Amino acid sequence: MRDSEEVQGKRVVGRLAPVHQGAAMVTRLHNFMQHFRDSESVHSWWCVWWVFLVAAVASRLHYITMPYKVVWDEAHFGKMVGWYINRTFFTDVHPPGGKILLALFGYFGGYNGSHSFISPNTPYDGFHGIMPMRVGCALLGAGLVPLAFHIVWTLTRSLPASAFASALITFEVGTITLSKFILLDPLLFFFILASFHGLCLMHSVAHRSFSREWWGSLLYTGVMLGFVMSIKFVGLFVVLVVGLYTALDLWNKLGDLHCPLVNVLKHLVAYILCLIILPATIYITVFFIHDQLLVRAKSIHAAEEGIFSPGFQMKLKDNALNNITQPKDVAYGSIVTLKNNNLAGVYLHSHNLTYPERIPGKNMQQVTGFSAKDVNNYFKILFPEEDPDLANGFYNGLPELVSHGDWVRLYHPTTSAILACSKNKSLVTRKHRLIYAKPYNLTDVVEVVYSNNMFDSNSNSGVSSSLMSPWQLWKVHIEGGQPGDVVKTLDSRVKFLCVPYNCALTWSKAKLPLMWGGGQAEVTCSNNLQDPYTMWMVEQHYNPYLKNYTYNHLKSGFLSRFVETHRIMTWINSRLKPEGPDRFNSHRPWMWPICFKSQVWYDVNFRIVLLGNPLIFWINLVFLLITPVFLLYHYYRYKRGYDDTPQIEEKKERVLFACKWLLLAYLMHYIPFYTMDRILYYHHYFPALQFSSLLTGVVLGHLLEALDSWLPSSKANTAFYWVSGIFFVMLIYSFHLFCYVGYGHPTISGFNPDNSTFKNIRVFDEWEI
Template sequence: MDTLKRRHFATTINQQQFSKSGYEQVPLDPIDFDENGKLYKPLRLPENKVILAFWQQYNDILIPAFFTVLSFWTRFYLISYSSFVVWDEAHFGKFGSHYLKREFYFDVHPPLGKMLVGLAGLLAGYNGSFEFGSGEPYPADVNYAFMRIFFASFGAWMVPLAYFTAIELDFSQHAVILATLMVLLDTAYLCISRFILLDSMLLFFTFTTLFFLTKFHNQRYNSFSIDWWLWLILTGMSIGCVTSVKWVGLFVTALVGLYTIEDLWDKFGDLSMPKTVYLKHWIARIVCLIILPIQIYMLCFAIHFAILHRSGPGDAQMSSLFQAGLHGNNFYGNPIDLAYGSKFTLKNMGYGGGLLHSHVQTYPSGSKQQQVTCYHHRDANNDWFIKKIREESEENEEENNSTDVEFVKHNDVVRLVHSSTGRNLHSHQVNAPVTKSQFEVSCYGNKKLGDQNDYWIIEVIDDLLENTPRIRAMTTRLRFRHKILGCYLRAANAVLPQWGFKQIEVTCDKKNNPSDSFTHWNVEHHWNDKLPPGGSSHYRTLFLHDFWHLNVAMYTSNNALIPDPDKEDILASHPLQWPLLQVGIRICGWDDKAVKYYLLGNPIVWWSGTASLVMFVFLFVWHLIRRQRQFHDFSQAQWTHFLYVGKICLIGWLLHFMPFFIMGRVTYLHHYFPALYFSILMCAFVLDHLTSSCNQITKHIVFGISYLAVILVFWYFKDIAFGFDYPSSELKGRQWVSSWNLVD
């Protein structure tokens, strides 16, 4: 039989055989056979079987790709629907404007997230001129939609991160999809990601930190390999980023720290490990998880200082020397030496210290004299005159018009006269309003009326430039000792109630503690027409000093954000209300025709997450008791995995939730969002555990019902996240909890 006949025969026979076996007959190219009629490559499968084979080969790519596309769609959909400044866009948009205008500002959060706000504005072509007033419409030249998309991207990447983290935690395919679906379709995550806020970045870096940690954990048997180093370094970098957005990032940092301590403790018990190798593990973690994050955190502040080189609204939070280095201030006009009759401002040198301040309002109790406070913003009420005591000089026009200049020196007894009200800085044996152990400081009298309680002795501590008995602007550290009482003028960041406008309490401290920086002051602004300007070129400060000073000021101001008993904050909530989703937040105006958003989580996601945390505790105790009674439901490897995932989720949740109970500051629903992620992972894990012994059909049914519940509830509540412009009364059916204020 010649070659052509052999090929034809083989083709016919093979087609008949495959036809009998149920496959369709596919015309074959003779070149698929050799001279003996043998097939070089297999016949094509039917279309439905080709699709199945393709899915089986690429589902590990197709599934996360599908969720990622869906995540970006949900985050970007109708993102420009509201053309007004929504909620905290008023704050963070304004901070972005300061970066674009290079103006120094102050805020309680680290700078990375706000620098990214500035970057988003820069990429959007925004010039920084808009004030971002709350509820104001965006002007045509502000591409707010692009800026929102920039931050929504961080929220979108949370979904694939959740998917791959669940895989690294060794969840089943069902549980992986459930965790991903819960992150994708939580209305709170969706809503918070669609505006110019820091929360999407905080959550994104929290997710990356946990993902990198789980990747590193799975390399534990390949110590010091390239992958091991890669995931350890990325974990450290992510820690540096998350803490540089908000200090809440310290909670996930603590989780990494606890994991590391346990890991090193386990290795300490491995007697087969050489001591040099164990030491290398310590060094690797110190470098990657401590030094590297600190360097990233400090680098963010270095960039922050480099960008904001112009004088701005946050100057007063920083030291006088720092302010002298900013462009646009008028420190160059400061006369160097303080003289009698000079007008000046006094800056407290304690960390977070403000400017000595007074205003016409009086204390509601105590002496009921004029209030004296510390204030962190520029104000004419910060200005004071330095005068001689009455016994040494008659206060009249002739003295003011005199051309003689007498400089203020160490140990001089002086009066400090408030520029706006003409009253004297005063102290007496009356308890301070907040710090009862110290004396009250007030303003009292006028040019004619007063007593020796208006007299203060100046004590020079030192000068940064030279040893001199004179008082020099910005460089001389000094204290004010009350002539009669012997106490020291002090401002230690105690916050006055609302009647004191939440400003810093100023007291007279009975203790003589020379090292107490809160009793240290320096002259900041200085005006005297009789003296020449001193220039500011010789004023220099150090980065580490500025870095530390700003962080202490942030900490102090953050602690000052306490609930006001005299004022109801309708947005605030208590941490106990969060796990059961008892509160939501109206983040915009609630007029019938306005586009409205309500910050509220998907009830199924939140309630099931909280329930799973409780369920895990019961499961852990149950299995622990059974193991004690020698019932081994798991292999040792399965038990170890159960404990590992449980500790990651439960401790991660506790670290992100419990601290808010001991914080004095006001709390809001969005503070729970990082903790929510750990409850979502716990939910998927617990359901996976409970169905581990079930057959595949049962698992399909259980998880299918879970998927359907998350999807349907999301669809029912989707309008509160995407925005709605109809009357809120139409949401009455969604008022599942009476404490939700969805409906007027």
């Protein structure tokens, strides 16, 4: 009987054990949530930290090799990595810091820079060390989450707010997509948030001036600012945010009558050293590394080197100007290249193509501006009416030098044509005259007369031809020159004035139509003789009857190259206008906060679309609208003299500071794009998106923690748990719905909106998913 009771008792205990275990789990969960809300448990803090860190890394590394081919702008930046590894010169619109970091990822991953990255869809098979570059970008993209967590924690000391902000960044699909490929964006996002993180650390130790922690926060912020400016010029926006914070801090100290003026000056010096000189030093150092690494020209014909000054080009091995020897004084019969003396100046160029028949100047040979060194850039300087005496095309007797005030003709040897000015208007810049090249035979005088007459009669130019046609004559005007001054190679700045029309050969800065002009620069004759674009210089000079000289003394130093590189980068940036197919892909800033339009990145048997998590965009938009109301409400309470307990007042001050500066950072990274007329893409919004996610986390966390002010404690706890749970579930579910839009998914044929896997979650027709 006793044995039977014992057995029955064990069965009862066995049945009750799961109940007790379930009750224990509920108790532990309840305690965790209580600690989570109160933000007092170190254990809960680290648990949340590690959960989001693991989620961030896993979400960024998932599908990291898919597709195992070049995707979107990997074709752009992958080439640059190879050029760095092979030390080949190139120029780009962005500073070199991010590209050097990508090259380091590739170098330490074993990449030898041999992949062509020629275009999207080029396979990576057979090339080692490319995936480490994607992994490096993904890990920096994952670093946004711990940075976001600690930014919000530093500002608010609220674990829920930190978790909400971290979740918004962790599950944001567009940010993940931008973090998984060989791009500058994950690097830029990381250092932007790191710079703002430094601002938060500075604020948190502001009351401990000149302590070790205070100096550490300043130095950390300065280093991050230097890095972010070295990646993209968009980093200037966060520099302005930090600069405004320090300026206001100094202003407040200056207005504090209890703060000695000497102390204010000490802070000013510290800020200048750490937040101006240190970032500037890092920025210049990055350019110095870039300058020392890239020492080889791509080829003798590369356009990227051609837009730089001769002194810059002389630094590059394999460039035509590197260690060049050529005559110093220009003579009649010399073969020269003429380069426009302005920033990114083009070479005078002609080729065996004519202007279209449907316009004035039909069938005339084109004269254009070309950026690259090319055989068609060479022109021979002829006397006004004499022909060469020697079989090799040069003049007999002692060389006669070209001087200020001389009349010359410019002969194009490759096409046997001579430069001339037409009475017709130029084709793009209508206020200028048309420049063309006229067939001319140097060896047969009779044929010259005949071909000139035939050409003029067919071209309807109305110009009677002779051996010395005035429309072929150009007066040499050396800038600052006097009669008798000789044109010097690489030294003189020369204008060529058409004798009958008194107009100057100029680069109009316009482009010829792509259809018949190949998009090359337009060269015209301008009546504005003071136009700086009428200035030319002789860059390369060949004449076997003149003594050669070296020009190494003209080679640019680092500071000159540093300044010129920035001028070229600014020039390239100014030319990034929406045109051609790009005008259809260009986004406008109003589209971004509402997630109105997607951007297709890859669609060859595997489709990737940059869209983002629309739920996160829309939640952030709601809180962007709530935040100004929230700030105005508390400003009203402050003006009306409402008092709170010291504990609530301290927490409120933290939240208000966070809201003001996060909102300012968002606006600083968003509003400037409305002023830009350059081509814009969807990814330009994502730095601002990170700040809006942080702002949402701060405001949502504060509202939920403030429920105790409106509801009884038990109901406030219940509401907090439910709202928090629903928030996280919604984010995870929306991530589940949209993640493979950004990760990519295999496809069988081209995109069909009516038969798409994701057609049921398409809100706007502009979502190509």
